[in-house]
Amino acid sequence: MANMKVEVIVFRLDPAVEILLLHRPASRGGIWQPVTGKVEKGETVLEGALRELKEETGIDEEHIMRIIDNVYSFDFTDGNVENKEEVFGVEVDADTVVDISKNIYVEHDRFEWMAPEKAESAMFWSTNVSALKKLIEKIR
Numbered sequence: 001m002a003n004m005k006v007e008v009i010v011f012r013l014d015p016a017v018e019i020l021l022l023h024r025p026a027s028r029g030g031i032w033q034p035v036t037g038k039v040e041k042g043e044t045v046l047e048g049a050l051r052e053l054k055e056e057t058g059i060d061e062e063h064i065m066r067i068i069d070n071v072y073s074f075d076f077t078d079g080n081v082e083n084k085e086e087v088f089g090v091e092v093d094a095d096t097v098v099d100i101s102k103n104i105y106v107e108h109d110r111f112e113w114m115a116p117e118k119a120e121s122a123m124f125w126s127t128n129v130s131a132l133k134k135l136i137e138k139i140r
Contacts, residue, residue, distance in 0.1 A: 003038060003077075003081060003084070004038065004083075004084055005036065006038070006085065006086055006087075007088070008036075008049050009035075009131060010034065010057065010091075012061065012092055012096070012113070017116055020034070020057070020113055021034060022107070022108040031124035033075040034131075035057060038059055049067060049086070051089060056108065057100060058097065058100070063066065063089070063093070065091040066091045071089050079124050116132065
């Protein structure tokens with residue numbers, strides 16, 4: 001059975017579409033990506049997505065304006081491990097505070113709100129880019 005993973009693309013629409021990307025420190029690849037993580041035992045995929053969102057950005061459910069599910073999904077192999085990743089879009093308002101400092105795993109060293117085109121060119125993984133393109137189709 002494949003490991004379940006989640007990807008959460010956080011976006012805001014005021015005044016224009018902006019995408020939140022997180023930057024991994026050099027020790028973790030030095031790449032830009034959306035919120036990602038694995039679904040823990042006993043969690044639904046959505047519960048895992050919301051937990052990862054809070055852990056990595058400090059954004060909790062009270063700051064979420066809407067959740068878009070079924071954005072994109074894909075399978076990938078990491079070493080010999082099969083994985084399935086489900087992608088969610090999460091809209092927050094323009095005043096939502098992002099706080100990566102509380103992540104106990106120190107997964108990211110900075111974050112940036114980017115225009116979709118800049119986010120696409122900044123992301124390392126092609127699957128992240130494909131997911132972002134699908135999300136943009138749904139919100140425009």
